Amino acid sequence: MSSAKRLKNQQAREQRSSMVGFRTAQQTRLGEAHMKLIGAYSSPYTRRVAITLRHYGIAHDIKKVTPFGDTKAWLRRINPVAKIPILELDDGEFVTESQVILDYLDTLAPKGLRLTPSTGPQRRKIQNLCGIASAAVDKLVSVLYEFHFRPIDKVYKPWTKMCDEQTADGFKWLNAQLNDRRFFGSQITQAEITAAVFWQFAVEKRARFCERMNCSQLQALSEELEQTEPFLATMPEGPIRDGITLGTRD
Amino acid sequence: MSSAKRLKNQQAREQRSSMVGFRTAQQTRLGEAHMKLIGAYSSPYTRRVAITLRHYGIAHDIKKVTPFGDTKAWLRRINPVAKIPILELDDGEFVTESQVILDYLDTLAPKGLRLTPSTGPQRRKIQNLCGIASAAVDKLVSVLYEFHFRPIDKVYKPWTKMCDEQTADGFKWLNAQLNDRRFFGSQITQAEITAAVFWQFAVEKRARFCERMNCSQLQALSEELEQTEPFLATMPEGPIRDGITLGTRD
Numbered sequence: 143m144s145s146a147k148r149l150k151n152q153q154a155r156e157q158r159s160s161m162v163g164f165r166t167a168q169q170t171r172l173g174e175a176h177m178k179l180i181g182a183y184s185s186p187y188t189r190r191v192a193i194t195l196r197h198y199g200i201a202h203d204i205k206k207v208t209p210f211g212d213t214k215a216w217l218r219r220i221n222p223v224a225k226i227p228i229l230e231l232d233d234g235e236f237v238t239e240s241q242v243i244l245d246y247l248d249t250l251a252p253k254g255l256r257l258t259p260s261t262g263p264q265r266r267k268i269q270n271l272c273g274i275a276s277a278a279v280d281k282l283v284s285v286l287y288e289f290h291f292r293p294i295d296k297v298y299k300p301w302t303k304m305c306d307e308q309t310a311d312g313f314k315w316l317n318a319q320l321n322d323r324r325f326f327g328s329q330i331t332q333a334e335i336t337a338a339v340f341w342q343f344a345v346e347k348r349a350r351f352c353e354r355m356n357c358s359q360l361q362a363l364s365e366e367l368e369q370t371e372p373f374l375a376t377m378p379e380g381p382i383r384d385g386i387t388l389g390t391r392d
Numbered sequence: 393m394s395s396a397k398r399l400k401n402q403q404a405r406e407q408r409s410s411m412v413g414f415r416t417a418q419q420t421r422l423g424e425a426h427m428k429l430i431g432a433y434s435s436p437y438t439r440r441v442a443i444t445l446r447h448y449g450i451a452h453d454i455k456k457v458t459p460f461g462d463t464k465a466w467l468r469r470i471n472p473v474a475k476i477p478i479l480e481l482d483d484g485e486f487v488t489e490s491q492v493i494l495d496y497l498d499t500l501a502p503k504g505l506r507l508t509p510s511t512g513p514q515r516r517k518i519q520n521l522c523g524i525a526s527a528a529v530d531k532l533v534s535v536l537y538e539f540h541f542r543p544i545d546k547v548y549k550p551w552t553k554m555c556d557e558q559t560a561d562g563f564k565w566l567n568a569q570l571n572d573r574r575f576f577g578s579q580i581t582q583a584e585i586t587a588a589v590f591w592q593f594a595v596e597k598r599a600r601f602c603e604r605m606n607c608s609q610l611q612a613l614s615e616e617l618e619q620t621e622p623f624l625a626t627m628p629e630g631p632i633r634d635g636i637t638l639g640t641r642d
Contacts, residue, residue, distance in 0.1 A: 222565035223527035223558045237516060239523030241491060246516050260510075266487055266496050273489030277473035291551060298546040301537075308473045315472035 177202045180220070181227035184208070184378040186279055186343040187240040188227035190336050194244055196372035197335075198251050206379070241272070244332060257332040264326065271316065271325055271333035278312025279340040281305040286347060310355050313341065320359035323366055330367075338367040346378065427452045430470065431477035434458070434628040436529055436593040437490040438477035440586050444494055446622035447585075448501050456629070491522070494582060507582040514576065521566065521575055521583035528562025529590040531555040536597060560605050563591065570609035573616055580617075588617040596628065 179195065179202050181188030195202050207213045209224050218224045221238045229237045229246070237243050248258050259265045285302045316337050319325055325333045341360045345352045367373050429445065429452050431438030445452050457463045459474050468474045471488045479487045479496070487493050498508050509515045535552045566587050569575055575583045591610045595602045617623050 218561060221524070222561040223524055223531070224561070225527055235513075235516075237520055239520070239527070242516065242519040242523045245519060249511060261499060263485075266485075266492065269492040269495060270487055270489070273492045274471070274473055277475055277489070281473070287551075292548040296546055296548040298542040301542055311468060311472040311474070 176232060178205055178230040179203070179227060180205045180207050180217075180230060182206050182208050182379055183376045184380070185226050186339050189343075189376050189378065190332075190339045191227050191229065191240050191243050191247070192376040193335055193339065193372040194247050194257060194332070196375060197257065198247060198255055200247065200250060241276075257330070257335065264331075267326070268331050268333045271319065272336045274312050275316055275333075275336050275340045278309045278316070279343060281308040281312070282344050282347065285309070306351065309344070310351075313344065313352075313355055313357055313360060316341075317355070317357035317360045320363060323359060323363040334363060334367065338364045338373075342368060343378075426482060428455055428480040429453070429477060430455045430457050430467075430480060432456050432458045432629055433626045434630065435476050436589050439593075439626050439628065440582075440589045441477050441479065441490050441493050441497070442626040443585055443589065443622040444497050444507060444582070446625060447507065448497060448505055450497065450500060491526075507580070507585065514581075517576070518581050518583045521569065522586045524562050525566055525583075525586050525590045528559045528566070529593060531558040531562070532594055532597065535559070556601065559594070560601075563594065563602075563605055563607055563610060566591075567605070567607035567610045570613060573609060573613040584613060584617065588614045588623075592618060593628070 177195075177200065179188070179192055181191070181204075183189045183192060185208070192204065207217055207226060209217055209226055214224055217226070217228075220230075220236050221228050223238075225238065227238075227240055227243060229243045231237065237246055244258070248256055248260070251257070258268045282305070284305045288297055288302050288305075320337075323334075325331065325337075337360060341352075341357065342364045345361075345364070427445075427450065429438070429442055431441070431454075433439045433442060435458070442454065457467055457476060459467055459476055464474055467476070467478075470480075470486050471478050473488075475488065477488075477490055477493060479493045481487065487496055494508070498506055498510070501507070508518050532555070535555045538547055538552050538555075570587075573584075575581065575587075587610060591602075591607065591614045595611075595614070
């Protein structure tokens, strides 16, 4: 999107944000906390953390790093398994794995904005939805890796077919849980954010595969949230580096 | 282990259990709750849940299912992504993903036995350790799958080498965090349980690979906890079914 078009959308977007009960970072920015998010918006796991930070209005820097190429060695020194995202806290502590980071960020949520409640059946249900969304996108990533990190004669179709089935089953199940673009009532929870981010990632990488799933509810949820400030401010960077472009295979 | 030897170890084990602050299910069994754990102890993710159930003294049944072969279709009807473990609650609700299940079980923990505190820096640190242990074992499983679910001419060594590095880096880092077989003070937390279960799984599958990592602290922790009741009662079943034996490749 051009910056002109982006600017033009600003007012409409802010109006829409409040319509869906999704406040912007500007409205709720917290004091002097200054965390650093390490990762890239092209990683859906990083992106859901970045969106949550913005939703909670937590001031933060972002250090753009991917687990590929030259930055991998640097990443390994912080996170031994060289994965993103990583959250660096004020005192230098590093927190890894997006689910762990979200669990921590929830404790900093301004009253009324918390995306996963601290206890109760709703917590369990939101986490369960996020867990299935994660499994679906993990299998999608396995197939992207299969085609992009090994020569074509090493690709094993029965394996990618099995992964594709798991991805499609996971997304179709999530789609069936949605009722008018929500998993529960009218409020946005972490389940909607995660499902929307992961679905958008899948569509971006494998549009025709996703089209065949007929996930109209997921698509409508994604289109709605992609117009809100936290989503627009965390648009994937595109090809992740020199010549490595995951996706667009069908 | 033979059942005679198992019986013989009973008393020593119970004594040891209380020595390491690790009570047995018998001492703490809760009322009438009757959950069903669906999975297999040969899955380290299932096993850490089973051990936690026993540690908390939560009465439960286990339905032995693996995501391979004939049972996969049945599993897909419960968990769309066909993964284990799954916890079925009394009212028929299904909870998937071991981290989500553990988060729920923690809310049922008898006073003083909780393996992950409900808030604070200790919670974050335990979850971080578990997250890195999970990433390490995920990469190990990727390599096991590479060798067992595709023909040898489709195996791509640069990929398995990269995974092996991540596994080794993760376990070595965990090993370095341990001090006299504990991550913090003297108490057993979910971090020790997860690290011990995952390390034991790795050693069972790839003994020589693990030996080269020189993780003496992880090994000592594993040897200690494998003698406690919750670990002895959840010994992996061995080869998971007809001819599929993951592991023992170096």
